[in-house]
Amino acid sequence: MTLRRLPDLTWEDVGALDLDRTVAILPVGATEAHGPHLPLDTDVTIAAAMAEAGGRRLSAHGLEAVLLDALQYTPAAFAASFPGTISIGGATLAALLTDLAASVQRAGIPTLAIANAHFDPTHLRALHTAVSAINAGGVLRAVFPDVTRRPWGGRLTAEFRxxxxxxxxxxxxxxxxxxxxxVRGEVMRELDDNPVSLSAAIAEGAQDFVAAGGPQAYFGSPAAATAEEGHATIETLGDILSEAVIDALGTETWPRTKEQT
Structure with missing residues (x-):
């Protein structure tokens, strides 16, 4: 089966899908400051890459993977003081996700997978709240592998961890x-490392990037970035998403590929 994008389909195309074997994939990111070198929609770019890589793997398992348009406006309070950041409330995001899930359900699609690449604490709480509410309904299955939690995060890079x-x-x-x-490559290559742990700063009570130790809205080692690492990480993110969906569905629900037998 092929990876499909919902905006490219007609309503008849959607109706003709093998709906019992269809997974809708929602990339979720943010529009917020990412240093002086990366675009505001960096998280959206990462989420879309994860969704596509995961969708290809699910298609290889004989499932219908349908990519939804990315959700790119979410809580982003930590970057709110930087120009260009757009932040909404956590309750707004949770309500939007549950409404979106209701539409997916009405279309007859039984599973919604969330490919998330934004880690603002209010954002993550809203995602978990929405997923719990969706799953409590007992009709649509929502799958959200939170890479800030075990076991998923341990598979990502040393900097991420x-x-x-x-x-x-x-x-x-x-x-x-x-x-x-x-990417503003010349700018990126001149940036000093910022080894401050954003996650530790959040745990200690920091409320924004500046207070957390990121006056230019970046943490880590931007000058060390490479496309090769990026390609490998995208593949890992795709594995994480597809494995989470497979775990949720149960291994008996589709034919195994040759690699699994």
Whole structure:
């Protein structure tokens, strides 16, 4: 089966899908400051890459993978003081996700997978709130592999695991792999490392990037980013998404590929 994009389909195309075996994939990111070198939609770029890589794997398992348009406006309070950042409330995001899920359900699609690449704490709480509400309904299955939690995060790069990860080597590498023309390469190569752990700063009570130790809205080692690392990370993210869906569905629900037998 092939990977499809919902905006490219007609309503008749959607109706003709093998709906019982269809998974809708929603990329979720943010529009927020990512240093002086990466575009505001870096998280959206990463989420879309994860969704596509995961969708290809699910298609290889005989499932219908349908990519939804990315959700790119979410809570982003940590970057709110930087020009260009757009932030909404957590309740707004949770309500939007549950409404979106209701539409997916009405279309007859039984599974919604979320490919998330934004880690603002309010944003993550809203995602978990929405997923719990959706799953409590008992009709649509929502799958959300949160890479800030075990076991998923341990499979990502050392910088990601360190918590010093926002517009650094991890994120910069993925954007270089996906859209190198959108990276300010000369600026990126001149940036000093910022080894401050954003996740630790959040745990200690920091409320924005500046207070957390990121006055230029980046953490980590942006100058070390490479497209090669980005391609490898995208493949890992695709594995994470597809494996989470497979775990949720149960291995008996589709034919195994040759690699699995």
């Amino acid at each position: 360190s918590g010093a990860c926002h517009a650094g080597q991890y994120e910069g590498s993925i954007v270089l792999a996906r859209s190198p023309e959108r």
